Amino acid sequence: MSHTIRVGDLVTGEAVVLDLRVAQLASRAVAYAIDVAVQFGLLVILFLIAPVDIDNALQDALALTLLIAVMIGFPTAMETATRGRSLGKLAMGLRVVRDDGGAIRFRHALVRSLTGFVVDFWVLGLGGAIALFVSLFSPQGKRVGDYLAGTVVIHTRVPRQEVELAVMPPQLAEWASGLDLSQLPEELVLAARQYLSRYHELNEQARWDLGSRLSDDVGAAIRSPRVEYTHPHPYLSAVLAERRRRAAR
Template sequence: MAEFPTGEAVALELSIARIPTRAAAFLIDVVMQCMLGAALLSGIVTVLSAVTADTAWLEAAVLFAMVTVLVGYPVCCETVWRGRTLGKLILGLCVVRQDGGPINFQHALTRGLAGAIVDFWMLGGFGAIAVLTSMCSPNARRVGDVLAGTVVVHAQRPLPRPALAIAPPWLTDWSARLDLSALPEDLALAVRRYLTRFSTLTPAAQHHIGAVLVAEVCGRLRVAPPTDYPPLQILGAVIAERQRRVLPPPLFPVFPPQISLNTVPPLAMT
């Protein structure tokens, strides 16, 4: 078991998928890739033969089929099935981010390209590099996992849904206009940990750490921080808006324990 600090600073204990299970899932995926590749190549060759294409077209068709199968299959499956290919689905495995959250297309694409080029095929010695790097990693991560910031875990049941932050109503209009694509995961995680630990900090630490995080967050987002509002509310509004865009709305949204942004009025009102 390994502990994953989630984006809401909640520790999840998940079982790391080791080499034997991952190898079995990989073999299932290889069989599927071979079947898809054969069907795709057969269809392309049939079409090209009907139009009497030369050998250059046939070579291009073979290259297209290889790239589609080796990269397209894992990327599409892991994007659509939230971290699972057919092999992982059968064996109850799932690819998650380092904070335990679901992956997106960018993570899947990085893993797929690294798998095709480094871990398994072109430079990977038919999986030798993936096996060696997994054996040397405490969380059994191959090169693609390291580059994408992901881990493969046993996840028979859906991963627990993180608690959602609720933004102060007087900052929702401001946060809704932000371009949050420039906010990196590590900085967002630091902000959420600050929000969760806020009540345990001294007043001086609350102000100092909050001010530093507000400056860094607004600097990344290239916006000026709202004046006359405490860091707690500004950071809470950013995280709440970020969660609203990424996660589907829950039936009963709650903020992490011991934090209530709305109980701290804006400084202009005091």
Template sequence: MSCVSDLVTGEAVELDLRHARLASRGLAFAIDVLLQFLALVVLYAIVFTGADVDTSLQLTIVFVIAVFVLVGYPVTAESLTRGRTVGKLALGLRVVRDDGGPVRFRHALVRGLAGFFVDFWALGLGGFVAVIVSLFSRTGKRVGDFLAGTVVINVRSPQPQVGEIAMPPQLAEWATQLDLSRVPDGLALAIRQYLGRFHTLAPESRAILGARLVTEVTDYTGTPCPPGVPPWAYLSAIVAERRNREAAKVWMSTAAVPHHDVQPPQRPTTPGSPGDAPFTPPS
């Protein structure tokens, strides 16, 4: 299964992401199944050791625990980590929405239920259904992905190179006030790709996708785009500020060792609002 996937957003704008190969997905699944098997063994041992229950009750307990582990584990993991289980983390995979954005609980729940009843267990013949459906899908989707509107990507694959995104000077001080801790990596990646392809997008698509990304970022930061600031400038400030903070963390982690020739990144110290100077689009 293949390589580069042009994920299409709701506004029909393609984002270059690399979808996961069937082999890597299978190995990630095997790791998760091993963990689930161990969890089942432990839970069954705890419940049935020394217990005196009739056969019908035993069957009920077995089924409930199996559903709890086989559905609850992937749903919980993908919800809390925005699309990753232990197996996916080990293989460098992540579940994202069809538009490249991060998955939420409802996506994970649909994938988990479909995985249990259709793709893998109840009717899936141990994963046979998932494999067959994936082979006929250009992006390697299984039934759960089609129902949830998701796709699995390889986040370790080399991505198209995008030049360093500069901080708009008018937004430098304003950006220091933002809470970026909740902005997921998947959304930041989509923003970088949007800015990297800014001049190759049709004007209408550029405006629609930019507005959509701004709305999604605002949901995480709680700070709307300032009046008069174009979407691309707001998004550039978000990406540049994330980069600046990561650089500052790296510098702080080495601060215990004297480095006389290294200075911390220069940061604005006074909060402010964007000025009235004109913005120059990304080059």
């Protein structure tokens, strides 16, 4: 039996609706401007080091190849490798996630990059006019590429009071200090924070079912599964509190 917490607009694979802040147009515009500056910088460097003693047809083919590689290949590879972040999004605290709140994959990043280049911004996009128009009329600030890929851009910087809900249980402190948290996905961290923040709004069965699903995913990521008799709440609290402690240190 699945349970749903109506606290936001994004539904995770654990059937938890995340209360995440959808990125607004201004922050997305700044992030995109940073990305465009980086891409044009790469293009200039590549054109400067490209060979010039070749015929015109080969020059045109090389120029087209470099353009596609930088404007489509580079953002696709970047968002795939970082699970939804470009340099601009990293600077602005943004991330691309699926509509269900999960991490994007290569196909999502490719669709966004292709549509962004052809429709939203450059070939047909009138310098971003189409992306701007579509985003203004989208409740989640989506552009055409987001609609086709099934993605949305969110803020990953959550309010401080929400982060502090993760308190280290004394009995788990020593265990948590030895965890490898380097492979813990950001979307799982966000889902765990939401679970802890809404814990007292759930009935006992929902607390256990939702917490168990999240704990199983977190345990697989950190390679330290929850002991069967341990309640999900202290387990998730210990993991997030240890993660916060290391970040602060």
